Amino acid sequence: MSNETLGIIGGTGWLGGSIAQAVLAKALLPAGKLVISNRSGSHPLAQQGVCLVTDNQALVNRSDVVIIAVRPEHFTNLNINATGKTVISLMAGITAQVIAVQTKASVVVRAMPNAAVEIGQSFTPWYCFGEVGATTRSFVQRLFECVGTAAEVQAEDFIDYLSALSGTGPAFPALLMTALANQAMVAGIPADIAQLAAKNVVVNSSQLLSSRDAQQVIDALVAYQGVTAAALQAMTQGHFEEQVGKALQAGAAVAREGLQVG
Structure with missing residues (x-):
């Protein structure tokens, strides 16, 4: 103390x-x-x-x-x-x-x-x-x-x-969860099921990463060449990581501008 x-x-x-x-x-x-x-x-x-x-x-x-x-x-x-x-x-x-x-x-x-x-x-x-x-x-x-x-x-x-x-904080996971649910509903999945599925991915399944290396998880799933690999490839081709980088730079720019105090 x-x-x-x-x-x-x-x-x-x-x-x-x-x-x-x-x-x-x-x-x-x-x-x-x-x-x-x-x-x-x-x-x-x-x-x-x-x-x-x-x-x-x-x-x-x-x-x-x-x-x-x-x-x-x-x-x-x-x-x-x-x-x-x-x-x-x-x-x-x-x-x-x-x-x-x-x-x-x-x-x-x-x-x-x-x-x-x-x-x-x-x-x-x-x-x-x-x-x-x-x-x-x-x-x-x-x-x-x-x-x-x-x-x-x-x-x-x-x-x-x-x-x-x-x-x-939870802003990026919330955005991902909303996007997953919305896209599932666009595909015809009922709203309640879409939201449950998206929440499971973002809130529940992601807890596996607390004890696993994220890149190793991605590499293993890509190597399996299944459904997940196809989804990850589409996100990569859509410049997902670059979009994340732009988002972080935009937020950081606001913080670096500072407030004119004193």
């Missing part, structure tokens, strides 16, 4: 709230070492001993590490002074340099969890800006392991790219 006091600005929203709940459930911190802020000053977490405040600067003053879990466009209105603190940003499109200047934080960590934090299955890449010690790095890694898996990356640009990859 850590001795750090963690403050979460936006700690009652879906992202900040999921992290707050996980931190308590995994016993990373005792409730008394967790501070969250919202406008109303009330939330069920307070009943567990979490400190709840309405003023963001009051939260910063009480905390050693501050998570900013608000929408990027709301960042300019925070007006916090985090001198000497570690600030962890969960915002896309705002660089660590801008965050450091705006908050006066000594260390800034940019991280990009996704919606799977709700079920403890997010992958969270994170990047450190400033002089960061081993203790802080360890705390950040353990923090994001509370909601899934995590890895430090060595370039801030990787965070921007991964915002469009892992940061999209």
